[in-house]
Amino acid sequence: MDYISLVVYLFIFLLLIDFIRKNRKLSKNDPPSPLALPIIGHLHKLSLNPHRSLTELAKIYGGVYSLYIGDVKTVVITDPIVFRDITVKQFKTFVNRPQPKSIRVIPKFKGLAFADYEQWQKTRKLVSSAFTKTKIKTFNDLIEKQTKNLIESMKEFSNKNEIFSPRKYLTKFSLNIILSMLFSKEIGKNESINKGTMERLTIPFNEAFKKVGKVDDFLWFLSPLFYFSNKQYRKHIYDIYYFMEEIYDQHLRDLDYDEPKDLLDQLIISSEGKEKETVILVGMDFLLAGSDTQKATQEWFCLYLINNPIVQKKAYEELIGVVGKDCKFVTLNHIENCSYLVSIIKEVFRIRSPGPLGIPRISMADTYLCNGMFIPKGTQILLNIFGMGNLLVSDPDQFKPERWINYKNQQQQQQQQQQQQQHQQKNTSENSNLDYIDDLDKVSNPFSLGPRNCVGMNLANLTIFSVCSNILLNFELNSINNEKIDDTEVFGVSINPKEFSIKLSLRN
Numbered sequence: 001m002d003y004i005s006l007v008v009y010l011f012i013f014l015l016l017i018d019f020i021r022k023n024r025k026l027s028k029n030d031p032p033s034p035l036a037l038p039i040i041g042h043l044h045k046l047s048l049n050p051h052r053s054l055t056e057l058a059k060i061y062g063g064v065y066s067l068y069i070g071d072v073k074t075v076v077i078t079d080p081i082v083f084r085d086i087t088v089k090q091f092k093t094f095v096n097r098p099q100p101k102s103i104r105v106i107p108k109f110k111g112l113a114f115a116d117y118e119q120w121q122k123t124r125k126l127v128s129s130a131f132t133k134t135k136i137k138t139f140n141d142l143i144e145k146q147t148k149n150l151i152e153s154m155k156e157f158s159n160k161n162e163i164f165s166p167r168k169y170l171t172k173f174s175l176n177i178i179l180s181m182l183f184s185k186e187i188g189k190n191e192s193i194n195k196g197t198m199e200r201l202t203i204p205f206n207e208a209f210k211k212v213g214k215v216d217d218f219l220w221f222l223s224p225l226f227y228f229s230n231k232q233y234r235k236h237i238y239d240i241y242y243f244m245e246e247i248y249d250q251h252l253r254d255l256d257y258d259e260p261k262d263l264l265d266q267l268i269i270s271s272e273g274k275e276k277e278t279v280i281l282v283g284m285d286f287l288l289a290g291s292d293t294q295k296a297t298q299e300w301f302c303l304y305l306i307n308n309p310i311v312q313k314k315a316y317e318e319l320i321g322v323v324g325k326d327c328k329f330v331t332l333n334h335i336e337n338c339s340y341l342v343s344i345i346k347e348v349f350r351i352r353s354p355g356p357l358g359i360p361r362i363s364m365a366d367t368y369l370c371n372g373m374f375i376p377k378g379t380q381i382l383l384n385i386f387g388m389g390n391l392l393v394s395d396p397d398q399f400k401p402e403r404w405i406n407y408k409n410q411q412q413q414q415q416q417q418q419q420q421q422q423h424q425q426k427n428t429s430e431n432s433n434l435d436y437i438d439d440l441d442k443v444s445n446p447f448s449l450g451p452r453n454c455v456g457m458n459l460a461n462l463t464i465f466s467v468c469s470n471i472l473l474n475f476e477l478n479s480i481n482n483e484k485i486d487d488t489e490v491f492g493v494s495i496n497p498k499e500f501s502i503k504l505s506l507r508n
């Protein structure tokens, strides 16, 4: 046999082994799975919007099914009961995150979001104290100050009758919330959206975000093909690292042990200045996890108001009913009374979940889920946040903030009756997703659940309300050609719309 034939036979043999490995049953209770192909597994089933493909597959294979993403065994969860089981009840088994190549680019890239259990527990405890509802309230002034700066910038556009492209302004706003609250730093009001700190951060951010979920994370042997793009990616990640390092060094120089001025001071003090790299990486987590998600939500909010003028009008009428027609600024104290506006924001979270697949988890031991399915150790878990809010509501593709109001009313009216139903559900619900149809609070979890959910949830809720309410109060939003804006999603760290511009009309 010549060498070429030998290599061909060997290759076919390896394909066969891989095919068998990926399709063999591990137990009688494996989650269902489509047939996996050798090498790529089920990669061919994923589109450019993987959350949509995974949701389509959930229609066929159910709320818990398994896939091979390249070589990575993955279980996708679109069942709210199992979602809770994983994130809350069996939290310790599923607390860790997988460590794909893109995360390992910085050795020990384990600030908070990718830390393993022991380090995560320590850091999360410290960080959580800065993000409680009460603590966040002390930052109201700061959120309101940044909102005012944004509205003033927008007014410059409306006064000159110029079209406004929200992306960079909302990015600046979202970055400033995190920079000022956590690191006492700010991108100045008059600082350009294209130069200085903005340029220094947004270029590496955008480039780094492009790398998320790229194919060589799942097919190791393709790495050489991505050599140059990986080198660039590494450079961009280090650019953000060096930015944070400068802030860290400055804080260390000015540190007052008795009066820490922000979260960074607290982190330095509690680590006794000995864990510089970890603290810097925690700071990077906040910048990366907190800015893009908030910015995306605010952009979607503007887009949906423009595409739904009746909703915009109704929300504006509610708002002036609460704050009065002469009011020029909505404060965070008004949030309780703006139930329609809050419903719009919730509907934006549902229909265009900024983090549609959360951040993956990994099983730390062989285990059985509450529905009896077997999950082997080392399985990657994708929490299909988008899918739950899509598959388990009526008219999922329609933007209907009213559904939240109706839901709340229904809950209030039928409280007693519902308590009884819930009791009955408890006894039967283990098998049935249908019990959750239109149970919006249960199927829409944009920040995930359990002890490792989003640490920035309280901050994000206040910030997004502040921006959205004040944009609505000050401007009527329209598209520049009076047509609907394209609401196609662009998948990345967050789900963004394609970049668009707005015609702003200042309200009287």
Ligand code: HEM
Binding pocket: 087, 112, 113, 114, 124, 178, 285, 286, 289, 290, 291, 293, 294, 297, 353, 354, 355, 357, 358, 359, 360, 385, 446, 447, 448, 449, 452, 453, 454, 455, 456, 457, 459, 460
């Ligand atoms: C619209 C806004 C936001 C959304 C939808 C969102 C969503 C999420 C989701 C789904 C997770 C994964 C949770 C899990 O694994 O169960 C997460 C984690 C995280 N988020 Fe957010 N997030 C938002 C804003 C923020 C903000 C403003 C910050 C910081 C200031 C932040 C910091 C983090 C961090 C550090 C983690 C990792 C937590 C951990 O591993 O313990 N997020 N977020």
